Amino acid sequence: MSSFEWSSGVWPDWCQGCGNFGIFTALRMALAEMGMDRKRVVLVSGIGCSGKIPHFVKATGVHALHGRSIPFATGIKIANPNLKVVVHGGDGDLLGIGMGHFVALGRRNPDILVMIHNNWVYGLTKGQASPTLGRGIRTKALAFPNINDPVNPILIGMASGYTFLARSYAYNAEHLKEVIKAGLSHRGAGAIEIIQPCPTWNNIVNMEWVAQNTQYLSGWDPVVASEDDLLKKMQEVMRLESMDKKQLGIIFENRFKETFEDRLASINGYYKDNPPARQRIEDEGSSLPVSMDKTFGRYMV
Amino acid sequence: MDVNVVIGGPQGGGIETAGMLAVRTLVMAGLEVFGDREYHSNIKGKHSYFHIRAADRPVGSIRYPVDVLGALDAETLGTHFHEVKDGGVVVYDSALSSKSLTRIPSLDPIRVERLKEDLLERKIGETVEALSQYLGSRGTQVVPIPFSKLLSEVLKFPNPLIARTMNTSITAALLTLMGVQQEAISKAVGFLFREKEEVAELNLKVVEAVCDFVKSYVKREPVAVRRRTERRLLVAGNDSVAIGKLMGGLRLQTYYPITPAADESFDIEENFELRDSAGNIIGNPVVVQTEDEISAIAMAIGGALAGTRSATSTSGPGFSLMAEGLSWAGNNEVPVVITHYQRGGPSTGLPTRHSQSDLLFTIFAGHGEFARIVLASGDHREAMADAVKSLNYAERYQVPVIHLLDKGVANCVTTTTLEERFEITRGKRFDGVLKEGEVYRRFRFTDDGISPRAFLGEETMWYSGDEHNELGNICEDPLNRNRMYAKRMEKSRRIMEEAPDEDKALLHGPERYDDLILTWGITKGAAVDALESMGRLGRRVAVLQVRMMEPFPGSYISKFLSEAAQVIDVEANYLGQLAELVRLRCGMVVRNRVLKYTGRIVTEDEVASSYERILKGEERIVLWGGE
Numbered sequence: 001m002s003s004f005e006w007s008s009g010v011w012p013d014w015c016q017g018c019g020n021f022g023i024f025t026a027l028r029m030a031l032a033e034m035g036m037d038r039k040r041v042v043l044v045s046g047i048g049c050s051g052k053i054p055h056f057v058k059a060t061g062v063h064a065l066h067g068r069s070i071p072f073a074t075g076i077k078i079a080n081p082n083l084k085v086v087v088h089g090g091d092g093d094l095l096g097i098g099m100g101h102f103v104a105l106g107r108r109n110p111d112i113l114v115m116i117h118n119n120w121v122y123g124l125t126k127g128q129a130s131p132t133l134g135r136g137i138r139t140k141a142l143a144f145p146n147i148n149d150p151v152n153p154i155l156i157g158m159a160s161g162y163t164f165l166a167r168s169y170a171y172n173a174e175h176l177k178e179v180i181k182a183g184l185s186h187r188g189a190g191a192i193e194i195i196q197p198c199p200t201w202n203n204i205v206n207m208e209w210v211a212q213n214t215q216y217l218s219g220w221d222p223v224v225a226s227e228d229d230l231l232k233k234m235q236e237v238m239r240l241e242s243m244d245k246k247q248l249g250i251i252f253e254n255r256f257k258e259t260f261e262d263r264l265a266s267i268n269g270y271y272k273d274n275p276p277a278r279q280r281i282e283d284e285g286s287s288l289p290v291s292m293d294k295t296f297g298r299y300m301v
Numbered sequence: 302m303d304v305n306v307v308i309g310g311p312q313g314g315g316i317e318t319a320g321m322l323a324v325r326t327l328v329m330a331g332l333e334v335f336g337d338r339e340y341h342s343n344i345k346g347k348h349s350y351f352h353i354r355a356a357d358r359p360v361g362s363i364r365y366p367v368d369v370l371g372a373l374d375a376e377t378l379g380t381h382f383h384e385v386k387d388g389g390v391v392v393y394d395s396a397l398s399s400k401s402l403t404r405i406p407s408l409d410p411i412r413v414e415r416l417k418e419d420l421l422e423r424k425i426g427e428t429v430e431a432l433s434q435y436l437g438s439r440g441t442q443v444v445p446i447p448f449s450k451l452l453s454e455v456l457k458f459p460n461p462l463i464a465r466t467m468n469t470s471i472t473a474a475l476l477t478l479m480g481v482q483q484e485a486i487s488k489a490v491g492f493l494f495r496e497k498e499e500v501a502e503l504n505l506k507v508v509e510a511v512c513d514f515v516k517s518y519v520k521r522e523p524v525a526v527r528r529r530t531e532r533r534l535l536v537a538g539n540d541s542v543a544i545g546k547l548m549g550g551l552r553l554q555t556y557y558p559i560t561p562a563a564d565e566s567f568d569i570e571e572n573f574e575l576r577d578s579a580g581n582i583i584g585n586p587v588v589v590q591t592e593d594e595i596s597a598i599a600m601a602i603g604g605a606l607a608g609t610r611s612a613t614s615t616s617g618p619g620f621s622l623m624a625e626g627l628s629w630a631g632n633n634e635v636p637v638v639i640t641h642y643q644r645g646g647p648s649t650g651l652p653t654r655h656s657q658s659d660l661l662f663t664i665f666a667g668h669g670e671f672a673r674i675v676l677a678s679g680d681h682r683e684a685m686a687d688a689v690k691s692l693n694y695a696e697r698y699q700v701p702v703i704h705l706l707d708k709g710v711a712n713c714v715t716t717t718t719l720e721e722r723f724e725i726t727r728g729k730r731f732d733g734v735l736k737e738g739e740v741y742r743r744f745r746f747t748d749d750g751i752s753p754r755a756f757l758g759e760e761t762m763w764y765s766g767d768e769h770n771e772l773g774n775i776c777e778d779p780l781n782r783n784r785m786y787a788k789r790m791e792k793s794r795r796i797m798e799e800a801p802d803e804d805k806a807l808l809h810g811p812e813r814y815d816d817l818i819l820t821w822g823i824t825k826g827a828a829v830d831a832l833e834s835m836g837r838l839g840r841r842v843a844v845l846q847v848r849m850m851e852p853f854p855g856s857y858i859s860k861f862l863s864e865a866a867q868v869i870d871v872e873a874n875y876l877g878q879l880a881e882l883v884r885l886r887c888g889m890v891v892r893n894r895v896l897k898y899t900g901r902i903v904t905e906d907e908v909a910s911s912y913e914r915i916l917k918g919e920e921r922i923v924l925w926g927g928e
């Protein structure tokens with residue numbers, strides 16, 4: 001299947017040169033190469049330029065609320081774990097208004113991949129500073145240099161319990177595609193920070209800036225080798241993330257943590273084969289033949 | 302028989318257990334019981350009490366004055382003695398006798414001042430002993446019981462355990478004084494502590510000792526045990542809704558902890574395995590405690606999109622956070638249920654107290670215009686059936702449904718009939734048939750305005766909070782906008798046309814009436830219970846309980862209202878929100894308003910006396926009964 005078959009035909013209304021085009025391309029390439037079943041792929045997005053991406057992809061799309069794509073996605077995944085659920089959101093959406101949910105996803109570790117379209121600004125509302133914009137930086141719409149410190153999505157992700165963390169670059173579709181494929185293959189909560197130039201509102205982060213301020217990881221093993229290795233690996237990631245240049249590639253992967261679906265199945269044996277969306281709830285227009293004594297005995301008198 | 306009992310003590314002192322022991326004993330004796338739990342937003346130390354009414358006919362409210370007061374501490378005596386009828390019974394630990402009634406740190410200073418004035422006016426000293434003499438002089442039977450001495454002599458317990466059985470002791474004593482047989486009390490103790498053998502044994506010994514001691518004080522006729530053949534459920538409203546949701550096919554419940562809603566989610570988790578008569582599991586919901594209420598509504602919507610009957614349960618502050626999600630669900634025609642238990646606002650307000658002040662909020666919450674259903678239950682049986690109906694309505698019309706309850710229903714306990722089968726309607730589903738070249742359109746325009754629904758995973762589809770076309774893709778075309786907008790809004794008219802009358806409103810009492818009490822929610826119970834005494838004033842009185850608040854059955858309600866000489870609105874808020882809604886939807890002004898916003902439920906005697914005052918010409922009555 002070619003990546004064009006993953007286009008919905010809806011015209012992408014992003015600005016010329018927008019990093020979202022690269023993400024759109026890389027995503028379709030990854031889905032095509034992995035031979036995914038489009039009915040089973042659910043893209044859940046927030047609000048902003050990045051939030052529009054599901055409309056352009058020929059897979060199911062849930063264009064949710066600003067900051068709330070993660071809980072929408074979590075509800076979908078819990079109800080039907082057979083779906084491949086992917087979240088798309090901007091840095092403002094996921095790390096500003098939706099930060100609580102971003103942390104909660106890591107704590108639960110469901111099999112959901114989050115793509116953070118990071119352009120350092122709120123583009124659709126004309127360029128305000130986002131939570132990833134560095135202090136002292138003045139992008140063109142700002143009246144003054146930014147007075148807030150930035151957050152590092154990788155480190156917050158790691159502290160929150162994400163089991164797959166990576167960083168890539170929207171203009172390098174080939175690299176991004178490989179990272180997305182790795183993220184989709186990972187079982188558990190994953191986050192990819194995608195450096196996404198915004199040619200309209202972010203006059204700082206352009207191709208030149210990216211060339212000077214990022215480097216592709218080489219010889220770095222992101223995988224936690226054993227459960228005892230976890231702390232060591234996390235310390236190494238801390239060091240990696242404190243370097244001057246942003247590292248591109250798969251940064252962290254922990255395969256030892258149970259997913260939320262596993263955890264639900266461990267307290268509720270019925271869940272594995274009968275997740276909510278697959279349970280029969282009626283019997284010819286009537287409720288199931290539930291035994292009141294065996295189910296609600298403690299209320300009976 | 303119609304007896305009202307108050308058992309009070311410090312929060313954390315076992316009042317909940319004491320109350321449930323009394324309730325279960327009286328139920329086991331074959332009586333109809335209604336119990337109201339009142340407690341502070343506090344874990345230990347503040348005053349809490351259980352008001353229990355037992356009668357030989359169904360009751361849906363409490364009534365003052367009370368017949369029996371059981372006090373675990375001096376605060377309970379000082380707080381509630383004025384509610385005891387002359388000739389009633391007061392039981393307490395004789396060790397309290399020398400205690401001061403007014404020097405109690407947990408008692409609110411404002412309440413202390415009021416108590417001092419009251420004691421002064423009645424010429425009562427400030428000790429329990431003095432109060433006891435006063436009550437005795439009014440014909441009240443005062444029974445101070447030397448529990449500590451009695452129990453340590455008879456049972457040789459170490460002292461700390463005596464303190465922990467004080468709740469059982471007081472309850473056993475007051476039940477015995479009411480004429481309840483020891484056997485019934487012991488049975489209930491056995492049931493309540495069925496999972497803790499040692500505790501059960503200890504409490505049974507206590508019951509025996511106390512009953513022996515109190516026997517000689519009993520002045521009442523023994524309560525005859527009525528054998529009942531029909532099986533009933535003894536539930537709080539939270540339990541009722543949980544059972545209804547499980548029977549109604551709920552398979553995903555999300556919640557963020559909040560009083561008085563959280564117990565319902567606990568119940569669903571505890572009863573998570575639905576079993577058939579052979580013991581096989583035939584259903585099993587998932588309950589998720591979310592990081593906030595925004596997430597709770599979002600996850601429930603996600604579950605609903607995947608084809609799972611999904612709901613979230615909350616109270617006012619949580620519902621405030623859900624408003625944006627509600628609007629998304631309205632725009633995307635999502636069958637999601639929000640169970641809303643009202644408590645006292647604004648803001649944190651009275652977090653553990655009753656209120657009916659979110660009626661207008663639930664009807665109008667959410668930006669933009671969209672169809673929704675708000676269904677308000679008036680008692681425990683309705684709460685269960687309405688939980689199922691809410692899930693049915695949501696899927697049939699593809700709209701968000703708010704099942705509106707209040708702390709009164711949530712926390713009051715009573716018996717309700719056992720129903721084993723409920724109707725389930727899942728609404729219009731996509732049949733999987735597409736013509737050559739046709740794609741599935743989630744928001745397809747149809748004659749009846751309802752698009753066939755496919756679940757996520759069955760087809761490729763789009764949802765968007767933005768205005769969208771039939772496919773679900775963003776669309777700002779003006780003509781599509783008009784059509785799609787109307788498609789959503791017209792559902793309200795269709796719902797009103799198709800909803801059965803019993804979901805719109807219920808008339809209680811005579812079909813032909815002179816005066817009509819207009820009410821809703823738990824307040825209905827007090828109004829219905831007051832029918833008998835109101836009827837004695839020579840006019841025919843009926844109660845109209847409104848159930849469907851949105852879409853509002855304006856013409857159906859108007860018909861009832863226009864037949865009454867006097868309409869009296871009774872509800873637990875300041876404005877008279879139902880009366881305001883009637884003005885908006887029916888164009889009729891209901892001037893007589895009986896309102897209560899203390900956080901305590903409206904009682905039968907309050908409705909009866911207010912009706913009398915309205916007949917004498919008062920228009921607005923503000924109630925304040927109950928501690």
